[in-house]
Amino acid sequence: MGFGIKTRIKKYLTSRYGLFDELINIRISPVGFFCNAACPMCWRMNISPKEIKGAVKGESSRLTLEEYKQLFADIPKSIRTVDVVGGGEPLMFPKISELFKIVKQKNISGILITNGSLLNEGVIHDLISCNWDKVRISIHAASSKIYLKIFGVQYFEKVIQNIKLLIKMRGKVQHPWISMLFVIQRNNVSEVIKFARLAQSLKVDEIEFDSLIPTNLSLMLKPNQRKNVIRDLIKLKSVLKIQHNINDVLEMFSQHPLWSNDGKNKDYHKDKFCQIVQSNVDIGSDGNVVPCCIAYGYYKYSNIREKSLERIWKDGRKFRNELLMGKFRSFCYKMCNYKLAKK
Numbered sequence: 169m170g171f172g173i174k175t176r177i178k179k180y181l182t183s184r185y186g187l188f189d190e191l192i193n194i195r196i197s198p199v200g201f202f203c204n205a206a207c208p209m210c211w212r213m214n215i216s217p218k219e220i221k222g223a224v225k226g227e228s229s230r231l232t233l234e235e236y237k238q239l240f241a242d243i244p245k246s247i248r249t250v251d252v253v254g255g256g257e258p259l260m261f262p263k264i265s266e267l268f269k270i271v272k273q274k275n276i277s278g279i280l281i282t283n284g285s286l287l288n289e290g291v292i293h294d295l296i297s298c299n300w301d302k303v304r305i306s307i308h309a310a311s312s313k314i315y316l317k318i319f320g321v322q323y324f325e326k327v328i329q330n331i332k333l334l335i336k337m338r339g340k341v342q343h344p345w346i347s348m349l350f351v352i353q354r355n356n357v358s359e360v361i362k363f364a365r366l367a368q369s370l371k372v373d374e375i376e377f378d379s380l381i382p383t384n385l386s387l388m389l390k391p392n393q394r395k396n397v398i399r400d401l402i403k404l405k406s407v408l409k410i411q412h413n414i415n416d417v418l419e420m421f422s423q424h425p426l427w428s429n430d431g432k433n434k435d436y437h438k439d440k441f442c443q444i445v446q447s448n449v450d451i452g453s454d455g456n457v458v459p460c461c462i463a464y465g466y467y468k469y470s471n472i473r474e475k476s477l478e479r480i481w482k483d484g485r486k487f488r489n490e491l492l493m494g495k496f497r498s499f500c501y502k503m504c505n506y507k508l509a510k511k
Contacts, residue, residue: 189488191244191481192447195251195461196236198267200226200453203256205283206320209353211464212256213320214383223255230453233263233270235473239451240270244478249277253461255453259286265294272298279304280344285323287330292337295344302345304376305331308353310362317355331370347374352397352417353387360400364408374411377401379420379505381462394421420507437501440508442491449481459487466499 201223206213215223231239250271252258259282261267271278280295284305295303307327309315315324334346348367352360360377367375382388389397398421405414445459455472457480458464469484491500494511 189485190246190447191449191477192246193249193251194243194247194477195253195448195450197253197255197451197453198230198236198258198261198264200230200255202227202260203254203283204260204285204321205257205323207318208320208355209318209351209380209384209387211381211383226454231451231455231472233266235455236267236270239472239477240274242476242478243274243276244481247274247276249279251279251281253281255464257283257286259291265291265298268294268300269298272300277301281306281349283307283319283323284327284330287327287334289333289337292330292334296338296341300344302347303334304347304349306349306351307363308350309356310359310366314356314359318353328370331372335371345374346372347376348372349376349378351378351380352389353380354389354393355387357389357393357397360397361404364404364412368408368410372410375408376413377417379417381503381505383503397421416507420505437494437496437508439494439511441494441511442496442500442504442506443509444506445488445491449477449484451477459484459491462499462503462505467497 201212201220203210203212212220212223252264252267252271254260258264258280268278268280278300279302280300281304284307287303287305305327307315307324308318309324312322312324316322331346331348334344338344338346348363348370350356350360350363356363364375380387380389398418401414401418401421405412405418408414448460449469450458450461450464451472452458452464456464457469457472457477458467459469467487469487470480472480475483491497
């Protein structure tokens with residue numbers, strides 16, 4: 169039976185009978201707005217003063233450690249991975265190490281996504297002690313000059329030293345897996361190759377590249393930059409000796425049209441469906457549950473303080489079915505930078 173037929177059968181059974189409709193991955197943001205960086209690409213830097221005031225106020229109602237304990241005590245058995253991310257920087261959560269332990273006590277794979285500036289000896293010790301699975305460090309630069317442009321603050325040397333410390337303390341143990349992330353944008357596109365060489369010299373386990381969510385259109389690649397970065401990625405692919413996702417990024421660049429002021433051309437979506445929301449939810453620091461990270465402020469399932477995660481997932485089936493059938497929402501056209509699956 170061909171892959172296309174299997175996919176169609178699975179889609180039909182999911183939409184008609186709810187089969188295969190399982191929540192597998194959740195992303196939690198223990199910190200909603202606070203961050204020790206000021207990245208021009210970040211949503212935090214591209215919202216109105218009124219929205220900033222509301223976001224700061226919202227930090228006072230963030231989920232507590234006890235609420236996270238309850239969340240994971242009742243978590244669906246289908247969950248396989250938990251990403252600890254942030255609206256801001258997750259390591260600013262006061263009891264972050266306790267949160268790591270709560271995740272791993274459920275025998276779930278844990279991924280931390282951090283800017284790495286607060287990745288000190290104590291945090292590293294706790295990650296290793298609880299058998300944390302992966303740390304993805306967002307650095308997006310290969311020099312202090314470009315780092316300052318990307319982050320708005322200067323932690324470059326500190327982050328590099330923290331990565332070295334993590335590698336040293338981990339020793340021969342295979343956890344946590346260490347990845348360095350580079351979100352490609354106008355201000356750092358010239359350092360793609362240099363970044364890969366830096367990551368390889370540090371002996372991390374993986375390099376991940378990604379495209380930019382268009383919260384700030386002035387940072388999107390110019391046509392000539394896009395052409396050059398494709399050339400650089402092809403060159404890198406043949407020489408890198410550590411794990412990377414270059415093939416996926418090249419495929420993404422080949423499929424995604426250039427962004428415009430109105431977002432992505434709808435022609436990109438016409439033969440696609442959203443596979444992301446079929447197994448994923450994001451839980452904000454305030455407990456609001458959304459289908460994916462770009463849905464914040466656009467579409468909400470419910471709040472974890474009001475319903476169980478299992479109930480929220482079931483209630484969201486209609487929305488997921490619509491995206492399973494390719495019925496996208498306006499924010500999908502405007503914001504989504506995922507590589508969507510074809511129908």
